[in-house]
Amino acid sequence: MVEEQLVLEASGIPHWTHSAEVVVVGFGMAGACAAIEARQAGASVIVIERTSGGTGSTSAAAGHFYLGGGTAVQQACGFEDSAEDMARYLEAVSPAPNLDKIRLYSEGSVSHFDWLETQGVPFDRSFYPEKNVVQPGRECLIWTGNEEVWPYRDMARPAPRGHKVAFDGEEGGGALALRTLSERAADLGAAILVDTKVDALIREDERIIGIRAKSFGETLYVKALHGVILCAGGFGQNAEMVAKYAPILGSAYVQGSPHDDGLSIRLGMAAGGATEHMDEAFLTSPFYPPQDLLKGILVNGEGRRFVAEDSYHSRSSIACARQPEGTVYLIVDADIFAYPRFAALTNQSLVDGFESIAEMEKGLSLPEGRLVATLQGYNAAAARGEDPEFHKHPKWLKPLDQGPFAAFDLSFGKAVYTGFTLGGLKVSTDGEVLTEAGRPISGLYAAGACASNIAQDSNGYASGTCLGEASFFGRRAGQHAATAGRQGA
Structure with a gap:
């Protein structure tokens, strides 16, 4: 029929x-x-x-094109990249990589960027250095994936490959x-x-x-x-x-x-x-920017971490959505406290402030002793510049030991998650x-x-x-x- x-x-x-x-x-x-x-x-x-x-x-898109291999923008901004590294990265992050498509896309990426410019699509020769969802201005190059996230950073040389069309604003x-x-x-x-x-x-x-x-x-x-x-x-x-x-x-x-x-x-x-x-x-419900919030930790309803917090927002968001009952909290201390930039849009509400982790654990109705143990282990490793559990990049590691402490509710079904097929x-x-x-x-x-x-x-x-x-x-x-x-x- x-x-x-x-x-x-x-x-x-x-x-x-x-x-x-x-x-x-x-x-x-x-x-x-x-x-x-x-x-x-x-x-x-x-x-x-x-x-x-x-x-x-x-x-409705911000106007990012994921391109690499040594585009004119990458070269102008001082980043080395190759088609081989781009292909290795795409193969690593794909659940069922189509090697022929990845090879063609990576090897043709530079010429495709040139083709877009030839058709009249404008790109500035500039780099936006902060961890963000989208550049607020005309800056072109930005990290838009998990290139610096473990294990991918060990599988292919990282390079920023998000090329935003020259447009002064987050949309357009x-x-x-x-x-x-x-x-x-x-x-x-x-x-x-x-x-x-x-x-x-x-x-x-x-x-x-x-x-x-x-x-x-x-x-x-x-x-x-x-x-x-x-x-x-x-x-x-x-x-x-x-x-x-x-x-x-x-x-x-x-x-x-x-x-x-x-x-x-x-x-x-x-x-x-x-x-x-x-x-x-x-799927996404980004809890950054500001980028210092990446130094916090994400825990589920059992008080356990489940993903490297420095992951690109779609990776951390899908991990949040798959937690038991969708329960997820972002835990920060006084040193890095800030409201997520998109909190008003995503309904990532501040649960409360707490004088101690034990008090927070009770306030969030988490299993007794679990969050305390999670923070003790995390802080001890972070003080050494390590994260043996999820290998968060050292630049996003710090002990969360400066009270008071705060928790934001990122739970799937409470916070607003945005997605597409x-x-x-x-x-x-x-x-x-x-x-x-x-x-x-x-x-x-x-x-x-x-x-x-x-x-x-x-x-x-x-x-x-x-x-x-x-x-x-x-x-x-x-x-x-x-x-x-x-x-x-």
Whole structure:
């Protein structure tokens, strides 16, 4: 029944209202980059966008691209990096690393950065040195992952790889990048159909040859001579899909476009496409900045630590969400006390101040003696510049021994956690949608949030991975679709 609704046979199509060699569904980051590359490869392109213009989740992003290997910004800021170190890091943090994709992404990272600048996306040659979620100003380079966190810092030489679009503020960089790239696609001759919703793929002899769409009550049949590229976002706004695949997001505020309803994924599945990592999601409730709060410790309802506190916020947040009953507290002393920068947004409330750890333990209803023992062990090791349990970086270690002490409630279900989906259609390195057996579905591609590429889970996520992979693999899909031809796909 689902396949009959989402995949139509060409024999039943009354007529074609439009035709192009490449049809792109969705005009976000992946769609814009796919359209640019397809046009530059000489193909005619029609982009179909549900809203009145290029929006999607990119427009709400700060504008980080996770890139490395020695970009012009890294070099200007004095950081050494290599494609090999970048690949080693991405392999280490991925639960099921796709070595071919990681190698291509790492080896092509420098040239991809140069390509973005060539299209007009602006980046300053500057570095933001503090541990933060996003730069408050135009600064470009920032640490946006777990490169300095154990064990990854021992597995690959660390380097900052978060490249923020030159935009003066915490929000707006993504919108600027998308506007620049969508205008570039239009300038190159891509035809843009806005306020148009795709609702079915069209198939002929096991090949996807077009789409059906609706625009203000009119039904359109758009033929794709070379290929259809699905770029219409994730499934975070589809409550049924979230409950089925990523139920942890049911207790979180889901970021993204209101049109992230999983349509591209459902279209691909109806055509026979497989999916990957649908049960994983990005999740965060950052307790820093200020960065000194990283010197505190996170404990669960048993009074035990469970993660290195210097982890990037998505790694520590997913660990918090998985604690028994979601109970988590941030413990700090008088030396480092501060309210988390985003406390008003995340509802990370100050429980109380306490004259002693024993008093805190009782006030938080933790098991008797447990928090006291945790702090005694932690403080003794921290005084030696060590953390044998979780190997927090020495620069974030200090004994928490200056009273009074304070506890912030970061419990999952009390504090506000924000997230978005990461799983999607299984695709080749060229964006071809693959079956469970790994066979490409002729004429069908996917990129961006509806496809599974580099970002696989919150534990290994780095800010900028989504825009980085959407733009990089969107380009590859556009190139492949443009040159595949009617018989060669």
